[in-house]
């Protein structure tokens with residue numbers, strides 16, 4: 001009864017405000033169209049409801065907008081992170097990192113990622129029920145850590161994945177440094193991650209950066225550029241400091257893990273619920289699996305044989321999944337490659353049934369993700385084209 005009375009009271013207070021707000025916004029839309037500025041509850045808000053206007057702002061052709069995250073995020077991901085650096089620094093760091101996402105690098109990554117997916121999927125057979133988001137987060141985390149730092153030890157990866165989770169959770173929290181707050185726990189997790197990264201950097205420097213046993217990962221490329229005694233002119237201007245390297249390794253793990261895992265999860269859910277689309281997709285993917293030699297991993301060229309899976313239809317009012325303009329996602333090609341590889345292995349290895357059709361989303365850190373995690377029941381298909 002008490003709950004009812006208070007919710008009735010709340011409703012009677014909030015409802016008029018809500019009706020006023022909707023009426024106010026509708027009035028503005030009729031008067032000004034898709035893009036307008038207005039004052040609501042004492043704050044200036046800009047409403048943008050078409051993809052075109054969003055592009056205009058993000059492209060920033062008129063130089064009127066800059067995008068930066070709130071200050072407390074910088075304490076968590078680092079002041080040198082792409083997400084928080086000043087526009088000038090952002091340009092410099094972005095140019096340097098963009099060089100690493102070359103086609104030749106993506107070609108190496110595709111095979112690495114395929115190995116990870118094949119190994120993960122081989123463990124599904126006896127599990128029966130799989131929560132796709134959980135599995136995808138594990139796979140994408142491992143892919144990011146291998147690509148960035150060649151980290152592969154399971155015990156280290158498990159500890160680090162937990163820490164990165166705490167870092168992500170702290171990003172939008174109130175910046176209160178008390179031991180029980182999420183913000184504080186995020187700061188501690190950042191410290192541990194940075195400690196591990198520093199150890200890695202100093203071990204590589206002690207052995208000598210040119211040593212042949214060093215992996216060709218992002219960290220190595222960035223350190224080589226920084227420590228190159230001959231780097232002068234354009235090269236010197238391109239190199240990053242230790243702090244910039246470390247903050248941006250952390251940033252790339254955060255930027256690449258959840259986003260891609262979430263996209264994979266939605267893909268599995270919608271395919272599981274759309275048999276016709278799934279059938280067309282299977283018809284496209286099966287010949288590729290059949291023609292691949294046994295024990296072979298996918299190559300970048302193989303992804304060109306997937307026109308249906310790669311189809312990227314942009315509908316009016318669709319959101320800009322990878323952003324636009326000077327801050328467009330740096331990992332766009334990598335993310336697409338990961339989705340295609342995962343899709344190929346999944347549809348040629350398993351049949352699945354979505355066990356929870358609830359599409360509710362929950363806010364998690366900077367991202368929104370499916371609440372249920374998308375539990376599915378998997379059954380292995382055709383033995384003769386099973387992956388290596």
Ligand code: HEM
Pocket residue numbers: 058067082083094251252253255256257259260263320321322323324326327328329330331332334335
């Ligand atoms: C499906 C997966 C992904 C989606 C939907 C996605 C989406 C986005 C979006 C919307 C932005 C922000 C653009 C803005 O600030 O306006 C962004 C930025 C970024 N993404 Fe992705 N991303 C994905 C995967 C990846 C991957 C795999 C990486 C690899 C490391 C990555 C690296 C980055 C980086 C470094 C930025 C910051 C760019 C900058 O500020 O200049 N992303 N991404």
